[in-house]
Amino acid sequence: MNHSNSSSHFLINCASSRNDRIEYTNLQSLRIIPDNSKLSSVSTTSQRDASHNVPALPDTLREQQGPLSIASEVNGRHPLEARLQNWEDAQQTTKLEMYRRVFGAAEPIRRTMELGIVDATDFCPEVMGGPDSMHRDILLNREATVDWEDIYRGGFESGRGGTDFHTEMEKKLGI
Amino acid sequence: MNGISVDINHLKKGEVSLGTSIMAVTYKDGVILGADSRTTTGTYIANRVTDKLTQIHDTIYCCRSGSAADTQAVADIVKYYLQMHASQLPPGETPTTKVAASVFQEICYTNKDGLTAGIICAGYDKKNKGSVYSIPIGGSIHQQEYAIAGSGSTFIYGWCDKNYKRDMERDECITFIKTALSEAIKWDGSSGGVVRMVLLTEKGVERLIFYPDEYQA
Numbered sequence: 001m002n003h004s005n006s007s008s009h010f011l012i013n014c015a016s017s018r019n020d021r022i023e024y025t026n027l028q029s030l031r032i033i034p035d036n037s038k039l040s041s042v043s044t045t046s047q048r049d050a051s052h053n054v055p056a057l058p059d060t061l062r063e064q065q066g067p068l069s070i071a072s073e074v075n076g077r078h079p080l081e082a083r084l085q086n087w088e089d090a091q092q093t094t095k096l097e098m099y100r101r102v103f104g105a106a107e108p109i110r111r112t113m114e115l116g117i118v119d120a121t122d123f124c125p126e127v128m129g130g131p132d133s134m135h136r137d138i139l140l141n142r143e144a145t146v147d148w149e150d151i152y153r154g155g156f157e158s159g160r161g162g163t164d165f166h167t168e169m170e171k172k173l174g175i
Numbered sequence: 176m177n178g179i180s181v182d183i184n185h186l187k188k189g190e191v192s193l194g195t196s197i198m199a200v201t202y203k204d205g206v207i208l209g210a211d212s213r214t215t216t217g218t219y220i221a222n223r224v225t226d227k228l229t230q231i232h233d234t235i236y237c238c239r240s241g242s243a244a245d246t247q248a249v250a251d252i253v254k255y256y257l258q259m260h261a262s263q264l265p266p267g268e269t270p271t272t273k274v275a276a277s278v279f280q281e282i283c284y285t286n287k288d289g290l291t292a293g294i295i296c297a298g299y300d301k302k303n304k305g306s307v308y309s310i311p312i313g314g315s316i317h318q319q320e321y322a323i324a325g326s327g328s329t330f331i332y333g334w335c336d337k338n339y340k341r342d343m344e345r346d347e348c349i350t351f352i353k354t355a356l357s358e359a360i361k362w363d364g365s366s367g368g369v370v371r372m373v374l375l376t377e378k379g380v381e382r383l384i385f386y387p388d389e390y391q392a
Contacts, residue, residue: 103263
């Protein structure tokens with residue numbers, strides 16, 4: 001982490017629980033192709049977050065997603081899915097890199113900082129509906145777009161599944 | 176210019192190919208880009224009137240060959256970058272062709288594992304007059320007085336070498352490109368349709384089109 005550039009450093013510190021997969025590969029390069037997130041090996045904690053008390057296993061009862069079946073989560077996927085999961089990240093990173101070159105390092109640092117501030121300050125528990133995406137949308141220039149994910153916000157992979165209020169607060173406060 | 180081979184079969188499954196004949200030639204007043212207009216998916220011609228000459232900036236254009244999707248994506252990114260770059264230049268100054276070509280080169284090299292894009296970037300700027308940069312698959316960059324690329328170009332290396340002259344007049348250069356592309360289209364199954372040209376000079380941009388009955392020998 002010592003050698004990452006400033007804006008990705010900021011992103012790491014301000015990462016919300018939804019954006020855990022940070023890229024280290026795109027340091028100062030115009031990489032436009034999304035990374036392949038297909039795993040080359042799996043373990044009991046590669047598909048779901050580890051439990052706090054038993055770090056080798058996911059917490060089945062808390063997460064309320066049912067028992068873990070690695071095969072069902074790994075098999076039967078479309079070959080493009082692994083790349084398209086990283087689509088938005090790749091687009092955003094490319095744009096920030098271009099801004100860095102044309103306008104200077106301050107530009108991507110500031111944009112990343114603003115997104116980080118929004119993530120850190122816009123708190124509303126999932127049980128109350130989750131944080132409003134208005135500020136984030138404005139920063140990402142998506143306030144005038146409506147997408148599938150804006151209507152169907154749930155789903156296993158949106159990162160919003162099955163956490164109760166206590167778990168959420170514990171995660172947020174790092175307890 | 177010796178023995179450059181473009182492997183157009185190296186496309187991802189189901190991709191649409193710009194199996195192509197493209198070229199760009201510097202002449203007295205600037206530079207002319209030329210291309211055929213065929214896009215294929217295997218043997219099916221997906222588009223017989225394609226425009227492979229894409230604008231990057233006011234007087235900077237590029238010829239695209241390889242995967243249609245890849246080259247469109249890359250050209251879009253370079254166009255976006257040049258717009259930002261131009262906005263930061265002093266008033267009256269325009270970006271040079273070299274900058275556009277360098278951005279093309281960096282993208283093609285950094286993403287070489289996932290892209291099939293052969294690009295010729297050519298433009299007119301006040302300082303350097305007309306210039307041509309060839310960026311083949313792999314992401315190397317070559318500045319040349321004229322460049323040919325695409326699957327059809329392999330058939331016209333000899334002819335172009337023999338018939339090219341430095342600082343041609345406008346009509347001379349148009350005939351040179353028209354004849355070269357006509358030969359390429361004749362021999363290459365992946366090239367055909369119309370011959371499109373773009374002239375870039377101090378005065379700006381001029382587009383020309385030549386139909387088969389005009390260029391067929």
